[in-house]
Amino acid sequence: MLKDLFGKRKKYATIPNHQAKTDVPEGLMQKCDGCHKIFYRKEMKKNLNVCPNCGHHHPLLAWDRIECLFDMESFQEWDKDLITSNPLQFPGYDEKMEKDRLKTGLNEGVITGKGFIDGQPAAVAVMDSSFRMGSMGSVIGEKIARAIENAREESLPFIIFAASGGARMQEGVLSLMQMTKTSIAIKRFSDAGGLMISVMTHPTTGGVSASFASLGDYNFAEPGALIGFAGRRIIEQTIREKLPDDFQTAEFQLKHGQLDKVVHRQEMKTLFITLLDMHKEGGEIS
Amino acid sequence: MKQVMEFEKPIVNLKEKIAELKNFTKDSEIDLSEEISTLEKRLSVLEDDIYGNLKPWQRVQMARHQDRPTTLDYIEKLFRNFIEFHGDRLFGDDEAIVAGIAYYKDRPVTVIGHQRGKDTKENIRRNFGMPHPEGYRKALRHMKQAEKFNRPIICFIDTKGAYPGKAAEERGQSEAIARNLMEMAGLKVPIICIVIGEGGSGGALALGVGDHIHMLENSTYSVISPEGAAALLWKDSGLAQKAAETMKITSYDLKQLKVIDNIIPEPKGGAHRDLEQQADYMDHVIEQSLSMLKEYTPEELLEKRWEKYKQIGDFTTL
Ligand SMILES: [Zn+2]
Numbered sequence: 001m002l003k004d005l006f007g008k009r010k011k012y013a014t015i016p017n018h019q020a021k022t023d024v025p026e027g028l029m030q031k032c033d034g035c036h037k038i039f040y041r042k043e044m045k046k047n048l049n050v051c052p053n054c055g056h057h058h059p060l061l062a063w064d065r066i067e068c069l070f071d072m073e074s075f076q077e078w079d080k081d082l083i084t085s086n087p088l089q090f091p092g093y094d095e096k097m098e099k100d101r102l103k104t105g106l107n108e109g110v111i112t113g114k115g116f117i118d119g120q121p122a123a124v125a126v127m128d129s130s131f132r133m134g135s136m137g138s139v140i141g142e143k144i145a146r147a148i149e150n151a152r153e154e155s156l157p158f159i160i161f162a163a164s165g166g167a168r169m170q171e172g173v174l175s176l177m178q179m180t181k182t183s184i185a186i187k188r189f190s191d192a193g194g195l196m197i198s199v200m201t202h203p204t205t206g207g208v209s210a211s212f213a214s215l216g217d218y219n220f221a222e223p224g225a226l227i228g229f230a231g232r233r234i235i236e237q238t239i240r241e242k243l244p245d246d247f248q249t250a251e252f253q254l255k256h257g258q259l260d261k262v263v264h265r266q267e268m269k270t271l272f273i274t275l276l277d278m279h280k281e282g283g284e285i286s
Numbered sequence: 287m288k289q290v291m292e293f294e295k296p297i298v299n300l301k302e303k304i305a306e307l308k309n310f311t312k313d314s315e316i317d318l319s320e321e322i323s324t325l326e327k328r329l330s331v332l333e334d335d336i337y338g339n340l341k342p343w344q345r346v347q348m349a350r351h352q353d354r355p356t357t358l359d360y361i362e363k364l365f366r367n368f369i370e371f372h373g374d375r376l377f378g379d380d381e382a383i384v385a386g387i388a389y390y391k392d393r394p395v396t397v398i399g400h401q402r403g404k405d406t407k408e409n410i411r412r413n414f415g416m417p418h419p420e421g422y423r424k425a426l427r428h429m430k431q432a433e434k435f436n437r438p439i440i441c442f443i444d445t446k447g448a449y450p451g452k453a454a455e456e457r458g459q460s461e462a463i464a465r466n467l468m469e470m471a472g473l474k475v476p477i478i479c480i481v482i483g484e485g486g487s488g489g490a491l492a493l494g495v496g497d498h499i500h501m502l503e504n505s506t507y508s509v510i511s512p513e514g515a516a517a518l519l520w521k522d523s524g525l526a527q528k529a530a531e532t533m534k535i536t537s538y539d540l541k542q543l544k545v546i547d548n549i550i551p552e553p554k555g556g557a558h559r560d561l562e563q564q565a566d567y568m569d570h571v572i573e574q575s576l577s578m579l580k581e582y583t584p585e586e587l588l589e590k591r592w593e594k595y596k597q598i599g600d601f602t603t604l
Contacts, residue, residue, distance in 0.1 A: 087543070087600035088534050107604060138599030145596065167487075167509045169519055172533045173545055176487060176509040177598040180495055183467035184592050191472065207509070210448075210488045214464040229459040229488070230450030238450050248455060256456045 032056055034224075048265045057222045057265055059202060061104075062111045062128035065161060069124075069269055075115035079146055082139045083107050090170040096132065104131045108139045109164070112147035114156060117269065120276040122159055123151035129163040129203065136208055137168030141178025144212060148185040148196075157195040157276055162213035166206020179211035186215045195279045197272065199263070200227050200250070218275065220263045221250035227258075288558060291347045297336060297555075300329050337554050340504065342530040342539075346512060348504035349484050353558040356415075357384055357399030357442040360482065363565035364572065365390055365397060373424060377457060380421030382413045382449070383493075385428040387437065390572065396432035398425045398493060399442030402483070416449035419462035422492045426466050429473055438476040438576055441493040446511065448489030463492040470495035471591060474584035478575045480550070480568065481505045481537075482557070497591055498575040499545070501537040502564075503552040507545065508535040545598060 030041045034056025044051070048068060049058040066075055083101075086093045101107060109131035114123045125144045127134045134140075144160070151158040167175040186196060198216030200209070202225040210229050213219075221227055228248035236243055246252050250262045263271055290298050304325050311318045340348070348354070361368050365388035372379040385398040400417065403409030425441075432439045448459055470477060477496035485494070485507030501507060510518065515533050516525035534540070537549045550567050553560035582590065 081604040082601050083604055085600045085602040088532070090532060139601045142599055142601055169510065169515060169533075173507055173509055173535065173540060174543060174599050176491060177545055177595065179464075179488060179491060180467055180471075181595050181598060183464060184471035184495070184595050187468045187471040188592065190468075207488055209460040210463040210492075211467055212464070214458075214461045215468050227460075228455050229448065229463070230455065234450045235452060235455065239452055241452070243452065247452070256458070258458045258461060 033058060050265050055223065055264075057202065057224055059129055059163070060265070061130060062106065062126040062161075065126050066111060066113075066115075066124070069272070070115035070117055071119065075113055077111060077113040078150065079112060079143045080107060082143055084137055084139050084171070086170070087138065087174055088170065088172050090172075093170040096170075100131050104128065106131050108143065109134045109136075110140045110143050112143045114150070114154070117276060118273045120273065120280070121156055122272075122276060123147055123154070123156040124159045124161075126161045127163040127201075127208075129165070129201075132168065134162075134164035134203075134208070135166060135168040135175070136164055136178050137171040137175045138178060140168075141175070141181045145178075145181045145185040148182070148189045152185075152189045152192050152194055155194075157197070157279065158189060159197045159199070159272065160212060160216070161199045161201055162204040162208050163201045164205065164208035164213075165203060166208060176207065179207045182212040183215060186212055190215075190217070195275075197275060199268070200259075201225050203227070205229070205231065205248075214258075218260045219258075220261050220268075220271075221253065221259050222265055222268075223250055223262055225250040227253050289352050291344070291351070293340075293344050293347075294336060294555070297329065297333055300325065300332060304329065333554055337556075342506075342536050343512070343527040345504045345536050346506055346526075346530050348552075348556045349506045351556060351558055354483055355557050355561050355564065356404070357401050357444060357482065359561060360442060360565060360568065361388065361397055361399070363561065364569055365395070368397065371428065374420040374427060376423055377420045380413075380418050380424060381411055382415050382417040382445070383421035383425055385425055390438075390440070390576070393576075394435075394437050396428050396437050396439045397442075398428055398439065399482075400445040400490075400493065402444060413449055415445045416447060417445065417489060417492075418449055418451070418454045419457040419459050422448075422462040422466050425493055426469055429466075429470065429477075433473045433475050436475060438478065438579070439473070439496075440572065441477065441479045441496065443479060443481040443485050443490045443494050443507075444483035444505075445486050445489050446484055447486035448492070463488045466492040467495055471595075472588065474587065476576065476579035476582075476587065477591075478572060478579070480571075481507050481546070484511075486511060495591075495595075497579050497587060497594075498547050500548045500550050500568075500571055500575070501540060501546045502550050502557060502568075503537050504556055505537060506530075506535045507537075507540050508533055543598075 030044050031038050032051040035054035037053050049060050110127045112125045125147050196216045198219045200221040204213050204227045253259045254262050368388035370386040384401045400415045402415035403412045479494045479496040479499045481501040512526040512529040513523045515529040517523040540546045553563040557564040
């Protein structure tokens with residue numbers, strides 16, 4: 001049966017890397033994580049990995065997000081070659097990183113750079129949860145902080161797509177300190193009048209949610225995204241209480257006043273274009 | 287009676303033996319002064335050996351010791367006329383964080399710190415020193431006030447972490463922490479942070495952005511507790527001891543990683559053995575920090591703060 005055929009597979013096969021992704025026929029079909037219906041992968045992809053049936057937002061690779069957001073060939077990547085030095089000499093860390101570099105074709109869990117969105121310039125940082133769960137270590141903190149500094153120096157608006165399970169354990173307290181580094185960069189950027197838009201995608205938790213992801217002038221989220229500080233299991237163990245199903249979803253955060261808006265992936269670009277335009281002249285009172 | 291940690295048992299046993307002998311000689315004619323003096327010498331060597339070579343896991347136990355002095359203990363020793371102020375003006379008052387103003391020597395300062403309880407009852411009131419968003423927002427309110435009135439800020443860090451609870455999430459634990467990080471970056475007054483016990487993750491960091499970061503010798507600062515790290519990395523919280531070593535969480539590790547500026551020594555056997563002495567060491571450091579930092583203009587202060595944090599982290603290029 002078709003169901004059995006797909007049941008054993010990973011529900012969402014990983015695509016090896018940016019270059020190769022178009023010519024690898026691996027996994028012709030894809031099962032929706034929301035309604036469990038099966039679709040042609042092509043069809044799902046055309047729909048930006050949003051289920052045509054139930055609207056479930058599946059993760060989007062960082063490059064795919066950049067591709068659908070920026071004007072053709074306008075994107076310039078920054079700091080592509082930064083990689084971890086395994087600062088704590090953590091056993092097994094180098095191997096894990098190498099594995100994910102091969103698996104994703106990325107050097108780290110974030111891509112930063114600048115380009116044009118419908119003709120309007122913007123700097124961006126896009127996290128990719130397929131790379132070590134988007135966990136934040138020194139490189140991610142550094143790349144994001146540099147991107148914000150670049151945006152400040154070039155007077156560009158800054159857009160960030162967060163996707164992270166939290167801190168990179170293998171870099172210990174250095175990963176914690178990236179929260180500070182990025183937050184100070186945002187303070188400097190904000191004081192200079194810069195516009196920052198944050199989009200929390202599934203999942204945005206831990207140290208990333210407790211730093212730059214929450215510090216946009218506008219904080220958005222994709223539908224259904226898991227957003228929160230502490231993990232559900234830890235909270236349940238602490239308070240000895242079962243949490244409601246919708247706990248820490250984007251919709252839950254919106255209801256509790258923690259978000260400006262939950263935005264469907266297909267409407268994101270249009271919203272950006274409007275917002276960028278509205279902030280273009282720095283406002284006027286008359 | 288202080289709680290005895292496993293690794294200091296040989297010291298305690300020897301001390302008891304010496305006390306016994308001393309007691310015995312009091313009511314007898316026999317002279318044991320030579321034996322006692324030998325044992326005391328041995329004790330001194332033993333103490334140096336054990337306390338002078340603490341393993342990371344032993345320091346974790348020190349940092350968590352039930353008698354370890356808390357923020358309010360240090361406030362009482364270091365400052366004059368401390369007036370505690372309550373509430374975040376948004377939701378409530380979180381007693382896991384204390385905040386107020388006081389005199390340090392002759393100058394008014396703002397003092398903020400995590401506050402654990404001394405016993406179960408107080409711990410329940412203070413939520414074991416694990417703040418909710420209103421705690422961080424209260425702290426920020428006081429920091430802004432410090433900036434307005436041009437007072438230096440002194441923060442004491444001592445928490446297992448921000449509270450992982452339902453209400454905390456609903457009220458925006460993430461945002462509260464993030465906001466503090468961002469706003470502390472821009473405060474135009476000197477900020478001195480001292481880690482006095484456990485510096486647990488984002489919940490510690492939210493009071494921890496400053497110009498000088500000091501750490502008591504036996505305190506810890508980490509992204510996750512050793513138990514949490516062990517469970518996450520090796521699926522076995524029993525490997526906490528190993529995690530304490532691998533994760534680099536002691537004051538010496540953090541100094542080397544340039545996350546902190548300075549280690550404040552502790553009296554032999556830990557801060558809880560001699561609060562007076564500990565406060566003296568801290569007094570010296572605060573005085574020094576304040577006199578260094580007052581030389582900077584607000585602009586220089588902020589620039590240096592950024593420079594300092596910008597450099598934390600390590601990476602290479604392909
Ligand atoms: Zn579906």
